[in-house]
Amino acid sequence: MNPTTSGRFRVHDRRQRPDIDDDAARSGVDDAEEFVLVELADEPVDPTDPDAADRYDPLYATAEGYDGDLADAVDALRPGFVVDATLAWTDGSARFREVEVVRETRFRFADDVEGMFEAAVETWRQIRADGEPVGSITTRSNDGDPNGALYLFADAPGSDTFEEVRTGRLPIEPLVARVNDSRDDDDPREVFVLRPAEYEFVAVYVVFDRDGVLAQTVRDTYDLGVGLAAGLDANYPDGDGGSDSPVLDDAGDSDDDDFDALDRL
Known part of the structure; x- marks a missing residue:
């Protein structure tokens, strides 16, 4: 079973993934569109905390290749939306398993x-x-x-x-x-x-x-x-x-x- 991550996320953008990994790690997904997501903390984050920057590290979820109701839900996402989601990980790449919009900023x-x-x-x-x-x-x-x-x-x-x-x-x-x-x-x-x-x-x-x-x-x-x-x-x-x-x-x-x-x- 693939590992999963569940939480509340901000949809930051939809675009081709920035070139931050080596080519081998990204082989086969260079042309795929992905969502830039930022996980939201349950509690306020103190900006003076030395680890504050790491708390907002972006992650990436595939934007394409879904079926049925999940495909419709993913296609409706827009930059700024806040979502409750479960992500499934395969070889370092994330895909939505579940997603629900909770705020349409x-x-x-x-x-x-x-x-x-x-x-x-x-x-x-x-x-x-x-x-x-x-x-x-x-x-x-x-x-x-x-x-x-x-x-x-x-x-x-x-x-x-x-x-x-x-x-x-x-x-x-x-x-x-x-x-x-x-x-x-x-x-x-x-x-x-x-x-x-x-x-x-x-x-x-x-x-x-x-x-x-x-x-x-x-x-x-x-x-x-x-x-x-x-x-x-x-x-x-x-x-x-x-x-x-x-x-x-x-x-x-x-x-x-x-x-x-x-x-x-």
Whole structure:
């Protein structure tokens, strides 16, 4: 009987497996699509723990070759979803044996974007002036209500922060967890990972309401809507009107420690 792993996982991306193993170990699966998964801890992970980085090591599960209801369930998975799953291991490769979606948060990635919104640019300038590699703010609606947590990471020459986030090698799960812990709801979020063409940073924007006006505006602004970069085939309502209108050209500083940027794990 093949060994199995059961737990709760974040679906980080669906793509060809990054070239991190030797060719012999990956023989025969070079063209196969796989899901990048990050296992979620039962308890909060202390980012100062020396082993914290290892806690978010990505693993890979085959995305193809399933039958029946399991094939439908696997095909419906999208980046950002949280799932309860059992994985079966064969020769170092994992396949889903069971999978159930428990939260439909979405991750969306856009590289080399034009027209980065002003809140991100102004925050980046302040971070550089302070000599810091990481910073964060809380964005607010026109009514002054918090609607998102914006984190900025330096993308220094010789590094590829965007790719590290996308492949799960730079964990952003603690950022999402802090937002979830601070909110009085179980609503799915929308997480945008954006690298602007003009600036040397990567923005991770955790929008509180996946179905609200702000998330819709960011999707439209950076062509991340239905059927585009994220490959999504679901419809999203526009929200409930002006009270949740986004402020993409301004943002207030947060006095809430929940939204302090984390060190790179």
